[in-house]
Amino acid sequence: MKPTARISALLALTASAANAATVPRLPRDIPGIGDHTMGGDLSSIASWTLAALAYGAIHASNSTSELTYLCQNFAPIGPRWSTAFPEPKGDVLKFARETICKAAETSNASPEPLWKNNLFWMKSYMAAIFTVQTYYGDLYNNTYLFNMCWYVESSLLPGVWAPCKDTEESAVDAESSMCARSGYYMKDPLFQYTNATQTQAVKGFANQYVTWVMQAALRVLVDTEEQVEYLCRGFSSRGKGGYLDGVSDLGLYAATFFYDYCGGTERGVWEVERAKKHLLATMTDLFTYQVLLAGNAKEYPKFLCDGLKGDGLAKVGLDGGKAVGTVCAVANGTKKVGGDTCAIC
Ligand SMILES: *[C@@H]1O[C@H](CO)[C@@H](O)[C@H](O)[C@H]1NC(C)=O
Numbered sequence: 001m002k003p004t005a006r007i008s009a010l011l012a013l014t015a016s017a018a019n020a021a022t023v024p025r026l027p028r029d030i031p032g033i034g035d036h037t038m039g040g041d042l043s044s045i046a047s048w049t050l051a052a053l054a055y056g057a058i059h060a061s062n063s064t065s066e067l068t069y070l071c072q073n074f075a076p077i078g079p080r081w082s083t084a085f086p087e088p089k090g091d092v093l094k095f096a097r098e099t100i101c102k103a104a105e106t107s108n109a110s111p112e113p114l115w116k117n118n119l120f121w122m123k124s125y126m127a128a129i130f131t132v133q134t135y136y137g138d139l140y141n142n143t144y145l146f147n148m149c150w151y152v153e154s155s156l157l158p159g160v161w162a163p164c165k166d167t168e169e170s171a172v173d174a175e176s177s178m179c180a181r182s183g184y185y186m187k188d189p190l191f192q193y194t195n196a197t198q199t200q201a202v203k204g205f206a207n208q209y210v211t212w213v214m215q216a217a218l219r220v221l222v223d224t225e226e227q228v229e230y231l232c233r234g235f236s237s238r239g240k241g242g243y244l245d246g247v248s249d250l251g252l253y254a255a256t257f258f259y260d261y262c263g264g265t266e267r268g269v270w271e272v273e274r275a276k277k278h279l280l281a282t283m284t285d286l287f288t289y290q291v292l293l294a295g296n297a298k299e300y301p302k303f304l305c306d307g308l309k310g311d312g313l314a315k316v317g318l319d320g321g322k323a324v325g326t327v328c329a330v331a332n333g334t335k336k337v338g339g340d341t342c343a344i345c
């Protein structure tokens with residue numbers, strides 16, 4: 001299940017016009033508007049998270065024998081994932097399994113294309129997850145989605161792992177999805193954007209959050225000591241076939257990954273309930289950070305605080321209450337986001 005673009009019917013514009021901008025804006029087109037309505041639910045998110053991890057693993061291992069091993073041993077590493085999200089529908093493992101096995105086959109035939117596109121696909125799945133989680137902030141409310149369409153900025157999204165199609169870093173377009181899903185297809189003066197981008201510090205914190213999510217996903221997935229040792233050996237062996245370079249190459253924090261996962265007292269299989277809680281927490285932190293930094297209009301945090309529904313976010317693998325609490329704390333000035341020294345504090 002690749003993130004699919006679905007042409008949806010043109011709906012009448014019912015949403016109210018958003019407030020005037022408080023930041024400089026430039027006119028800009030939404031590319032291929034109407035092509036971008038992404039569908040998805042908790043099962044998709046379970047599947048896409050694993051797919052992102054699979055592309056990360058493909059990139060980190062960077063060797064055909066690793067991929068062949070992963071493909072052949074996928075069945076034993078699967079069962080815990082199926083329980084990681086409440087009530088997923090269908091086989092949430094199938095997609096990632098096929099991704100890895102196909103990559104193993106392709107790289108046997110010709111190694112070249114495999115190494116190029118991993119980050120692109122990993123980002124595409126991360127953008128798909130963010131998009132669907134954002135819908136659930138207030139599902140079926142076109143006014144909310146229309147305002148999100150207006151607030152989020154395609155120049156800001158790539159820096160927080162939710163790139164848009166027009167930055168050519170993703171096959172998914174988070175922003176256009178929100179616009180099209182709210183029924184807003186028109187290109188007119190409302191579509192004015194800043195050209196602001198994220199600071200290096202913000203990008204660094206976003207990379208850190210994604211590192212934690214991927215590590216947490218691995219904690220859920222891995223259920224034997226043998227697998228842990230296999231992974232940690234892969235991390236320890238530097239150079240060709242070692243994972244550290246590949247992980248860094250994705251923008252993730254390889255050393256953090258290695259020391260948290262393989263170092264000290266936390267090495268080893270985590271009890272599944274603990275691993276699931278940890279995944280929920282890390283996904284919540286990532287989403288909260290992404291959504292807060294997806295727009296830069298002054299009133300945007302307040303809009304999010306008023307608009308986001310915790311119970312909706314809970315339906316897409318998040319701690320909705322915590323996410324809304326953090327967003328509201330930023331809106332009322334108790335917490336700050338986007339600074340250089342800490343992510344949200
Ligand atoms: C829909 O969203 C808008 C903007 O966030 C909000 O003002 C309105 O109350 C919401 N409608 C419902 C039915 O929750």
Ligand SMILES: *[C@@H]1O[C@H](CO)[C@@H](O)[C@H](O)[C@H]1NC(C)=O
Binds near residue numbers: 195196
């Ligand atoms: C953003 O737009 C402003 C105003 O047009 C311009 O001065 C500035 O150079 C642009 N910045 C980037 C990074 O393109």
Ligand SMILES: *[C@@H]1O[C@H](CO)[C@@H](O)[C@H](O)[C@H]1NC(C)=O
Binds near residue numbers: 115245246249
């Ligand atoms: C992955 O392997 C290919 C082929 O052996 C090599 O050209 C490339 O530099 C490697 N990439 C990394 C990140 O190690």
Ligand SMILES: *[C@@H]1O[C@H](CO)[C@@H](O)[C@H](O)[C@H]1NC(C)=O
Binds near residue numbers: 325326328329330334
């Ligand atoms: C700000 O929002 C947070 C989260 O909703 C809340 O706990 C806190 O009491 C609020 N503080 C002020 C000063 O309004």
